[in-house]
Amino acid sequence: VSTSQEVEVQVLEVDSVKRRISLGLKQTMRNPWEVFVEKFPVGSTVEGEVKNKTEFGLFLGLEGDVDGMVHLSDLDWKQPGEQVIDNFKKGDMVKAVVLDVDVEKERISLGVKQLEGDPFAEPGDVKKGAVVTCEVLDVKEGGIDVKIVGTDFTTFIKRSELARDRNDQRAERFAVGEKVDARVIQFDKKARKVQVSIKALEVAEEKEAIAQYGSSDSGATLGDILGTALKQRTDK
Incomplete structure (x- = not known):
């Protein structure tokens, strides 16, 4: 507003003793949160400017001069x-999904991650016991960060799960970009956690080889058994 401009207001209070009249401009307008939720119901995608960053999340300035928060x-x-x-x-400028609008408390809850599907909701073939191929993302002293190929799942394989043989449990033998096979040893939707193990896969393959190609009790060494299994798989 500006000086000399005529505006319509609502009388809120008249104090004859103090000779004061309280007026309201916003009371003559529609509640902006009501207008917002009519135009952008829950589930809608909106775009807003980052107004502030706090320890709780982001505040975005939205259409209608209202703010929304991304926790x-x-x-x-x-x-x-x-x-x-x-x-x-x-x-x-950030896009987000409207999660909730509380008109009474004048609060708008937004979500950025909801723009993409939840990988734990549709995990595909990733489940406990499955054999997956992983790409090495980072090599650390205590293990390697990997991504399960063909998915959005990333996880950390600690040193003790890098190999069955303790001598091979060295993270430095892996390189970024290298692909390795591993076995899913945990898939917890509630905790949103997936864990894979190269060691578990090697142990399982060893047991399978012994079951198919003989046992060490029959006189064959473990090397003989695994060698036969490897040759069989190579031939296939």
Whole structure:
């Protein structure tokens, strides 16, 4: 508004003792949160400018001059929100999904991760006991970060799960970009956790080879048995 402009207001209070009249401009307008939820019901995709970053999440400026909040837990499916929030800065334009609108409390809850499907909701062939191919993302002292090929699942294989033989439990023998086979040893939808093990796969293959090609009790060495199994698989 500006000086000399005529506006319509609502009388809120008249104090004859103090000779004061309280007026309201917003009371003559529709509640902006009601207008927002009519145009953008729950499930809608919106875009807003990052107005502020806090320990709780992001505040986005939305259409209708209202703000919405993206909680840390709704920033990413795979990474902690405390890490992901560093990827955003004030002024960024961000797309999000409307999760909830509380008109009475004037609150709008938004989610960025909801723009993509939840990998744990539709895991495909990834389940406990399955054999998967993983790509090495990073090599650390205590193990390797990997991504299950063909999925959005990432996980950490600790040193003790890198091989059956203790001498081979060395993270440095792997390289970024290398692909390795492993066995899924945990898939917990509730805890949103998936774990794989190269060691578990080697142990399972060893047991299968002994079952198919003989046992060490019959006089064959483990090397003979595994050699036969490897040759059989190579021939196939």
